Amino acid sequence: MDIMKIVMVGIIAALLAVVLKEEKPEMAVAISIVTGLVIFVFVITKLNSVMTVLKHFAAKANIEVLYFTTILKVIAIAYITEFGAQICRDAGEGAIAAKVEFAGKVLIMVIAIPILAALMDIMIKIIP
Amino acid sequence: MADFLREWVINIAVIIIFIMFLDTIIPNSSMKRYINVIVGLMIIVVVIKPFVLIKDYADSFNMKFLETSSYIEQGGSAADSTEISNFQRQMAVEIFENNLKKKVGRIVDNSTDSDYEEVSIDLRLEKDFESKDFGEIKSIEVIISKRPKEVIEVDRIKIAADEDAEVNKNVINKDKVEYNLNNSRISSEIRDGISKALGISESIIGVEVRQ
Incomplete structure (x- = not known):
């Protein structure tokens, strides 16, 4: 097992x-x-x-690959960041752990930005 | 219309189930909030998709998405990409040079007999990326040396008559001329072969045959 x-x-x-x-x-x-x-x-x-x-x-x-890969990327970043941050915290470096988490959050936001931009673009176009 | 509605409903149902499943996977930390924001955006995209399709904005959406993501990716990796491309160019030049050397080596092997052993090939290429003639062959120097023969020790020979010495001298001279002719024939053959194989002028090819 x-x-x-x-x-x-x-x-x-x-x-x-x-x-x-x-x-x-x-x-x-x-x-x-x-x-x-x-x-x-x-x-x-x-x-x-x-x-x-x-x-x-x-x-x-028939789900678009676009959504799927984005979500997967976000989860992977979250996991890796969490892993790194916890190791830093175990070593007693809380400050570094916080920075690692911050980097993870920024990268997740970077992934989200294209979706947000596309959505905003559509919204503006739909509303007459 | 029914197909379209069916697809829409399936899309929403699948993405909700999928997100429910992923919700159990995601790490339980402060990251969860950020992930939820993105997941929320996704759901909005899936739900408003029919409106997008009706208005024929689907292509526009995909275009905008790709445009923004490529802009973000380029910003981060602009410096890296120039470094990588320079490195790749250098590698390509090295590979090109090695292949060229191998090819010239094969031509030399074909043109000479097995007596010639050591072949040294010196290539000069235009390696400046900025130059108009980048990759052009500037010159090729081929030096081939004859395999050293074993020295056979012979007994001392006494030459009694002057006539004999004269005859011997002539013979030696004759041999030398013959030998030089042979060398020049080999070098011109090699030069000709390289020039034909690579399509370059014979004037930039130098061939030297050493003893």
Whole structure:
């Protein structure tokens, strides 16, 4: 079972990090980063297959690829930002974590801008 | 009309189900608000699509979307793209030079026999991107050297008569002339072959045959 593997990796890494925190805090941070990466990569491959199925259904239901890819991009940015910010927070760098989150928010807004612009354009054209 | 309505309803239903599903996936953080804004925009787009289609603004919508996204992407990557294109040009020139060298090497191999072993090819190309003649071959220098033969030790030879020495001298001279003729024949063959294969003037091709 995959969830068992992930949970075991998590528990072992947490124990190691707790033990090492007193002696070598920098190693504890490294362990948390590596564990996060391992779990992230493991889960992202699973998520990839889900996304392929969703894409297939989106194509079948005649949903425009434009909407679909935009939403997927936004979710990917959100996840990666969250991941990076949490690692920074674990290392005790709250300020850097806030900056990472800020960058993520800006990038999400950048993705949203084309939709917003197109929508505004249509609105202005429709209203006589 | 029925088909159109059917498609519209399917679109709305599918996108709502899809967003409900994605709502469970998205990370539970401050990002959620921003994602919701975009999702809301999407729903507005899907809902007003019939009006867009009736007014025949669908193309205009897509055009505006693509225009804005390309503008945003270009702004971020303008510096990167020039750097990348310069690097790609350099790589292309290198590959071109290597291929040209290989080709010249093949021509030299075909024109000479196996006695000639070491072949050095020196190419000079116009590498200035700004130049009008970019990529043009300026000159080709081919130097081929003969494989060193093993030296056979022979016993000392005594030449008694003057006549014999004279004969020997003549023979040596004759050989030398023959040898030079052979060299010039090979070099002209190589020059001719390269000139024909690459379509360049023979005057920019230099061939040297070394012992």
